[in-house]
Amino acid sequence: MTVLTTPTVAVRWLGVGAVTLGIFAIVTTEILPIGLLTPIGADFTLTPGRTGWLMTMPGLVAAVAAPVVTLATARLDRRLMLCLLMVLLAVAGFLAAAAPVFWLELVARFLVGLTIGGFWSIGAGLAGRLVPERWSARATAVIFSAVPLGSVLGVPVGTFVGELTGWRTSFAALGVLALLALVALRTTVAPLPPLQVTHAAVLRKALRSSRNALVVTCLIVTAHFATYTYVTPFLRDVVRPELIGLFLLVYGAAGVVGNVVAGLWVARGLHVTFSTCAALIAVATLLMPVLGRSTAGALLLLVVWGLGYGGVPVCSMTMFALAAPESREAATVWFTSSFQAVLSTGALLGGFVVDAWSVSVAMVAGGGCAVAAVGFLLWGRTHQVSGT
DSSP states (O other): OHHHHHHHHHHHHHHHHHHHHHHHHHHHHHHHHHHTHHHHHHHHTOOHHHHTHHHHHHHHHHHHHHHHHHHHTTTSOHHHHHHHHHHHHHHHHHHHHHOSSHHHHHHHHHHHHHHHHHHHHHHTTOHHHHSOGGGHHHHHHHHHTHHHHIIIIIHHHHHHHHHHHOHHHHHHHHHHHHHHHHHHHHHHSOOOOOSSOOOHHHHHHHHHTTHHHHHHHHHHHHHHHHHHTTHHHHHHTTSOHHHHHHHHHHHHHHHHHHHHHHHHHTTTOHHHHHHHHHHHHHHHHHHHHHHTTSHHHHHHHHHHHHHHHHTHHHHHHHHHHHHOTTOHHHHHHHHHHHHHHHHHHHHHHHHHHHHHSOHHHHHHHHHHHHHHHHHHHHHHHHTTOOOO
16 A cells, blocks of 8 residues: 555655746746846846836736736646746746847746746645645645745856856746746646636635735835845945855845744744744845945845845745635735735835935835834734734
8 A cells, every 4th residue: 555655645746846846947037137137237228226127027917917817717727827837937038038128028027927926826825735735834835945945046046157158048047947847847746627716706805804914015025125126236336246146145045044944933923933034134124234335244134134034925925824714825816916016016116216316225215114014013913913
């Protein structure tokens, strides 16, 4: 009996790995422009704020695509959808690598946004179907590890390759990675017909019960992306360009640690864990314009920043899941939609501040949003608000 079931279990975990690889490719593709903001802007003769539209575009599209794609494809096999979305991501990568003008880069980022909205909404909540229920929480943690891994592996490697051989090479490589994820999904994930069709009424109900999760997510994601999107121009005034990839690697490594720690503690105390993450981001962004002017200071604050942000996605998703326990896919839709909408808005607002004043001013403004998030979470804990 054991001999027969073991391979099945192993293949199921390979399916978890395939979904994780897909999300890793998506996360890396989405945030790679942060590491390559300066060379991309120089190639198209754009200001940092204007180049930051590459972060704004996919987030705005994903915010709309998350509920729309989920509703429009509610009756389709989920594996088929994941595979189609990987094809779309590959096309986006190759188009970004070849685009001769900036508006075509924005078209590529539009396709990235469609992929994000659809894949996250479907894939992030699939753990319970890919492995036995007793391993669902562990599989969810593995899938969400793709977020910090995109920072610790994807962006630093992509930045290094871009600095060495040109930024277009990095996007072409991501197109290839998307195709590898497609093959992995097709060969390791069994057909996944929808178990429960997500209707508009289910989404509306989940949205009404997720108000507190929305507020916190808006504050902390704005704080992060209004600042981190422009961390590369800041670091170029502090360290040599070839060291930026290493600094982002250290930041990403800290993010992995933050993700693991938050994953262990979030079930014991959601508000305390989430407020700690927000406080670390506030400390890093508020002190960066002062202490981050030295190599050691910038590196230390990036570690603090990474520890804080590494725990944000799992805390936010947990808050949404607790708000709508009867519909995991609906909770994932609103997590994805709100996260991406605020990501893009934060990057856009940060770009306005950077172009009008400086990156340091954007850091201070983002730090203020993080402080507000801490206050809201502590207020929620005092008033026994669980996020529902």
